[in-house]
Structures are given as C-alpha cells and as structure tokens.
Amino acid sequence: MTDFALTTPSVLFLLPLALLPLLLSAQRPQSYPSIDGIEADPLSIVFDWVLRIAGAIAIAALILGIGGLHRLGRTIEKTGEGAHMVLLIDRSSSMDNTFAGRAPEGGEESKSAAARRLLKNFVIHREHDLVGVAAFSTSPMHVLPMTDHKEAIAAAVDAMDRPGLAFTNVGRGLALALDIHEADTSPAARVILLVSDGAAVIDRKVQDALRAAFARRPMNLYWLFLRTEGTPGISTVPGPGEEDTPQAMPERHLDKFFKSLGITYRAFEAENPEAIGNAIAEIGKLEQSPIKYEERIPQEDLKARAFIVALSALLVLLAAKLAEVRLVPSTEDA
Secondary structure, X not given: OOOXXXXXXXXXXXXXHHHHHHHOOXXXXXXXXXXXXXXXXXXXXXXXHHHHHHHHHHXXXXXXXXXXXXXXXXXXXXXXXXXXXXXXXXXXXXXXOOOOOOOOOOOOOOHHHHHHHHHXXXXXXXXXXXXXXXXXXXXXXXXXXXXXXXHHHHHHHHHHHOXXXXXXXXXXXXXXXXXXXXXXXXXXXXXXXXEEOOOOOOOHHHHHHHHHHHHHOOOEEEEEEEOOOOOOOOOOOOOOOOOOOOOXXXXXXXXXXXXXXXXXXXXXXXXXXXXXXXXXXXXXXXXOEEEEEEEEEOOEEOHHHHHHHHHHHXXXXXXXXXXXXXXXXXXXXX
C-alpha cells in the first residue's frame, strides 16, 4: 500500500462517511402488523448487506477520486542481456575526412559521421545496456556518464560533430574511460569501445598506469580502427629496412600493447561505412552477458479508476432502488 498516494491527502478526513451505509439503511421502511410469524429470510439479509457495502464503496471511491488517487513511480529489478559500455570516440581532425583521406564532397560521409550514425543505431537497439560517452583528441573529454536514457546517449554521440584537433592522445582517453567505469559499482560485464582512425605513442608511465587499472578491474576492450585508404593497418608488418617503432608504426604497437594487457581484446579494421556496421554488429553479438537492470515505472493516475468503481457501485444502488416495490394495504385488510 505504500505505493499509493493522494494529491490532496486532507480528503481522508471525509473517509469515515463511508461507514454511514453500514450503519443506516437507505431502504424504504414498511409497516407490518406483526412479523413474529414470518421465518427468517437469509437471502434478503445478504442482499441488504450487499447494498450497504455498495454504498460504502461508492462513497470511499468518490472521496479517493476527488483526492487524486495515484500510484507512485517506482523501479523494478529485471534480468536481461547486455553490458555496461563506454564509447570512447576519437575527435582528432582526421576523423572529419572521408575514408579516402579528403574532405567530404557532395553526398560523401566523413568517418566520424558514419561512426556516429551507426553507433546511435547500435545503442538504440541495445535495450538493457548502460552507456557512457567520452571523447579525446589532444585532451580527453567526459561527455556523458553511464546511463540507460537512449535519447541522452544519442545526443552525446551527435555532439561528436564538432571540429577536432590534430593530436590523438589515446592514452589519456583510455584513462578517462576507465574512470567512468570505476564510478559504476555494479557487477555487470564491462566494455570499452574505442573508435579511432589512428593511434599515437603512449608514454611508458601512462602504459603502466593503464596496465594497473585494467588488472584492478578487467573488462573487454574493442578497437574499431577506421582505416584511411592507403595508410598502414593494424597488422601491417614493416618491410626490410623500415623502422618498427611506436613512432613509425603507432597502430601496430598500440595493438601489441592492448594484447599485452591480459584482457579480452579484439580489433576491427573498417575501410568503409558498411565495414563499420559489420564490426559493430559483431561486437553486439559478443556482448550478450546476463545483466540485472532497473526498469523505471512512471507515476500512474488512478482517479479515473476510482470514479469508475464509484459509478459502478452507484448503478447497483440505482438498480435496487428502481426495483423497490411499495406494499399498499388493500381495503379488505382495512
């Protein structure tokens, strides 16, 4: 009963009026010379009490309806499939180019625009996920904390359309994504989805800090690498005489660093919007762990139901009243 409330609780002072039909009969009195010879009529007694109770219900329902009866908003814990996920999106200036490495022309779509469109569709169809959003270029930016509000997530992803800077500081971006997860204490499966079209050298101290953070709280890491046409890929091996250093081949060495973390990690290379969609769909299939989530039930107005109950009880009383017959003594008995 604690879920129910009244907009105007003071009407409860009128609730004792509902006892009146139980104490006083509304039936028309009849005069009889004597009822000593009449046997008890259980059916009439039951019918009399049915009408009394109907009257009490009518008064009580009317009072509750006038008082604004409603059921309070609440949360229900349920079990589904999903994960708690941070979308870590690269906002370096190169993301504003197409996969061909030039500024979009005509109906062309930039890498960031394609990623935003497909990420929003992905999030909307993940019913039970909690999603946070972070961005990075020269510095990381906390865009949205963990939430299940799809409109807020979509708006946060759309906010990634602002022009970015030239540098890609993926190390600090990952540190921010881990901090977002640290604020969430639930035991759900944890995911970082890194969306970037390049990599950069991560300082040794930052590497050690990231390694310690991942060891403290393991989670799944996915790197969606938006590869520009003609640039080295994640698995590209340097040729004879070419340097194999983080400075010369940052994507290759970032991938090696991720693999050394001892966590579930997978990289996806995408060279067009279709490949982005396929990679995101594959990630969705991989992240189907059981998850407990809370479903919010909004406040429910019960005034109309109270008035319907009152009307039904009043119709019962009206029907009984219309069926009532007055006995008139005959002239012979007089």
